[in-house]
Amino acid sequence: MRLVRSIFGLFLLASASWAANPLRIYFVDVEGGQATLLVAPNGQTMLIDTGFDSFGGRDAVRIEKAMKDADKKKLDYLVITHFHPDHAGGVKNIVGLFPVGTFIDHGTPVDTNKYSDDYAAAIAKSKHQVVTPGDKIKMKDLTVTIAAAAGKDRPGTGTPNRWCEGLTPRGGATGEDPQSVGLLIELGKFRFFDPGDLPYDRLLGVLCPTNQIGKIDLYLPARHGAEGPKATYDMAARVAVVNNAARKGGAAAGWKVLSESRDIDDIWQLHYAVDAGGEGNSRDAVIANLVPSGDEDGKFLKVEALPDGSFTVTNTRNKYLKKYGAR
Ligand SMILES: [Zn+2]
C-alpha cells in the first residue's frame, strides 16, 4: 500500500509540474528595436515596446504573429521604455490591433517627436501609469519591479558588486536613452532583466557600487547589444538574448564583453550582425534570422520559463531549442 501510495504521489507531483503553464517571453524581431511580449502563466499579457512605425506596419504584423502564437487578443499592459522610434514608433499600429489595459512609461518625454505625440493621443482615453524605481506592476503570477526610470535607480539597495572596481562613467549619453524604464521580471526563482536602452553610465548607476538587480537567469543586453560595463557580470546571467538587426546593434565589442562572463552559457541573437563578423556573432543555431528579413519574415525567439528557474529557448527559424536547468 505504501508503495502504491508513493507511486500515486509521484504521479500527482509529476502531473502538477506538467500542468503548470510557463511564463512565455517572445522576443519579436523588429530589426534593431524592441518588442518583447510576456505572457504570464495565468494568461495576463505585457508588451514591452512596439518596434518601429515605418516599413509598412511590418513590426505590428510581427507582434500580432507572436500574439497569435500565444492565443492572445488583448494587452493587459503596454510598457514604453522610452520615446525613441525603434521602441515607441509602433504605438499607433498596436492600439489599432489590440485593446490595451494600462500604458506604462517614465513620464514626460525629454525628446518629443511624432511617436511621443502618437503615444500622448493613445493614452488620453486609457489607464496610464508613470513609474519610478521600486514600483511594482501588479500581475498575478509575476513580480515586475521597476529598476530604473527617468534617469533614476535605487541607490543603497542591493549587494556590493566587485566588478565595479576601476569602472568610470564615459559620459556623452543624453536624451531619451538614459530615461529608459528598466524592468526586473520574476516568476518564482526565474529572473529576467530588461534594461531598455539604458546607456553605459546608467547601467553603472544600477549596478555600482551595489548590484540593485541581483542574480538573473536571462538578460536582454541594453541598447541592442552595445558594449555594457563588466559590472553586468555580477548579475550572472546564463543566457542573453540580443535584439539586434543585421546592421543595427549587435556590436562586436558588446558581444565580446557578454561572452567573457564566466556564467554565460549562450548569447542568442535576433539577427546575424553583419558588421560584427565572426568575432561578434554566436553559432548559427541560436540566431533567429541569418539574413536581413523581408516584410513577411522576421523569426522570433521564444523563452518558456518555470518557477523553479528552469527555462527553454526556442529558435522559430530552425526549431532548435535548448533547455537550461534550475540552478
Ligand atoms: Zn533602441
Ligand SMILES: [Zn+2]
Ligand atoms: Zn533608444
